[in-house]
Every structure is written in structure tokens, then in C-alpha cells.
Amino acid sequence: MEVGIIVSAEGKRSSKIYDAARTKGIILDAAEKIFAELGYSAARIDVIAKASGYNKSLIYQYFGDKLGLYTEVVKRADQIGEQITGSFISELLKNENLVTDPAAFKSFLEAMTREMVLFLMEHPSYLKILFWEAAEDWKTWNQITYRPDDGTQLNDLAIAAKKSGILRQDLDPDLFPILIMNVTTTTLQSISRYEHLLDKKDSPQQKERLIEQISKFIIHGVMEPSLL
Structure with a gap:
């Protein structure tokens, strides 16, 4: 807890104990x-300050500037995702048979897809931020000091799986994490565009349908066809 001057977005000053x-x-x-x-x-x-109820001077005090604030938004979202999916995926990666047993590799892809879809559906703002970045050629993303490492483990996995014959031989392992991320995010982002063809997108049945279909698309796209 800290004692300090809180200045609201309306400019009212009050000295009180607050939780930073x-x-x-x-x-x-x-x-x-x-x-x-x-x-x-x-x-x-100033728009963010008004929405938060605090004066923009406090935002500058805490985050430095707009890029610093944006960096913390991205960092927080990535850390939440890591808490939800990262430890789960890391645990699956410990399976010694993962890159030698096609069934284990398939189960991994299914489980990973499920966690990614559920996280992004529960955090739609982060999904929108990713697509704003894509629309602007990731120029701001590449300026921030925080660098999410969301592809190294998957890239290493793909290299090992290709050597053992599980990953299809005409697939570049370097593109493995990119393809998985983009199939997942683009599908979720496009749901509203094609909602007339789908059931209610936030229903349990539709979530399971999405997870199943995205998983199948990824599995059949990256695994050696003769193993399916």
C-alpha cells in the first residue's frame, strides 16, 4: 500500500491510502x-485516462509513455497466457515419446489447440490487439522491450518430430509455430464474419466444435499423412 496524491480524470485531487x-x-x-x-x-x-478514472499524469508516472503502457498490456496478457497454457504445454513437452509416438504427438496437438482456443476466446481484447498489429505490419510490437517467446519450444519440437518422421517431410519446421498460431487466431477472428453459418459462438457446443475442427485442420496439415 502507498500513500499519495490521486488525481482523477476530472482533475480532483485527494490525499489517501491507495493500492498501487x-x-x-x-x-x-x-x-x-x-x-x-x-x-x-x-x-x-487521455482517452485511456478517462476510461480508467485516473489522470494521465499518473499513467505517465507508472508507465513512462504510451509505448511503455502498451508494453505492459502485452506483457500482462502474455503472462496470463503463460500461466494458463504455458505450464500445461511445458508438462506435455516432457513426454519422452512425444516425438517418436504419432498418437502422443496427435494428443499433444489436440490438447495445445484446446488451451489456445479457450484462452483466446476468454481474452478477446488480446486477439484484437494481435490483429491490429498484423494490420500495421507488427511495427509497434517490434518496438516493445518485452519479447514474448511463444515459438522456440514448438520449433524445437517440430525439428525433432520431422527427424523421426512424424512431421510431414514437406513442411518447414520453422513455420510450424507460425502456422498453428495463425490457423487458430484467424479462425477465431473470422467467426463473426461467418456467424450466419454457425451456431452461437459462445455456446459450449460451438466451442467444442471449433476446438475439434481447428485441431483436425492442424493435425492433418502438419503430421505425416500415412500416420493418420
Whole structure:
């Protein structure tokens, strides 16, 4: 807990005890929403300040500038994803038979896809931020100091799986994590575009259908066909 001057977005000053971590969390929640709605370039600190209920001077005090705030939004989302999916995937990667047993490799792809889909469906703002970045050629993403490492383990896995004959021989292992991520994110991002062809997207049945179909597409796209 800290004692300090809180300046609201309306400019009212009050000296009181406040929880810095909670305050930062509220600001990050507001920033994530605004960055998701407008993208980095169009988002403004004063708009984020108003949405959070705090003065922009406090945002600068905590995060330095807009890029620093954006970096913390990305970092927090990545860390949440790591908490939810990272430890789970790391545990699966410990399976010694993963790159020699086609059934184990297939089960891994199914489980990983499930965790990725559920995480992104539960955190739609992060999905929108990713697509804003893609639309702007990842120029802001490549400027931030925090660098999510979301592909190294999968790349190493793909190299080993190709050597053992599980990964299809005409697939470049370097593209393995990119293909999986893009099949997953693009499918989820496109649901609203084709909602007239689908059931309610947030229903349990539709979630399971999505997970199953994305998994099958990935499995049949990356595994050696003769093993399926």
C-alpha cells in the first residue's frame, strides 16, 4: 500500500491510502480495452485516462509513455497466457515419446489447440490487439522491450518430430509455430464474419466444435499423412 496524491480524470485531487498494484491493474484494463478497440496508433492516453478514472499524469508516472503502457498490456496478457497454457504445454513437452509416438504427438496437438482456443476466446481484447498489429505490419510490437517467446519450444519440437518422421517431410519446421498460431487466431477472428453459418459462438457446443475442427485442420496439415 502507498500513500499519495490521486488525481482523477476530472482533475480532483485527494490525499489517501491507495493500492498501487490495484491502480495499475485498473489502468491496464482500460488500456487493453482502448488498444483493442482502436489499435496502438489511434489510442490516446487521455482517452485511456478517462476510461480508467485516473489522470494521465499518473499513467505517465507508472508507465513512462504510451509505448511503455502498451508494453505492459502485452506483457500482462502474455503472462496470463503463460500461466494458463504455458505450464500445461511445458508438462506435455516432457513426454519422452512425444516425438517418436504419432498418437502422443496427435494428443499433444489436440490438447495445445484446446488451451489456445479457450484462452483466446476468454481474452478477446488480446486477439484484437494481435490483429491490429498484423494490420500495421507488427511495427509497434517490434518496438516493445518485452519479447514474448511463444515459438522456440514448438520449433524445437517440430525439428525433432520431422527427424523421426512424424512431421510431414514437406513442411518447414520453422513455420510450424507460425502456422498453428495463425490457423487458430484467424479462425477465431473470422467467426463473426461467418456467424450466419454457425451456431452461437459462445455456446459450449460451438466451442467444442471449433476446438475439434481447428485441431483436425492442424493435425492433418502438419503430421505425416500415412500416420493418420
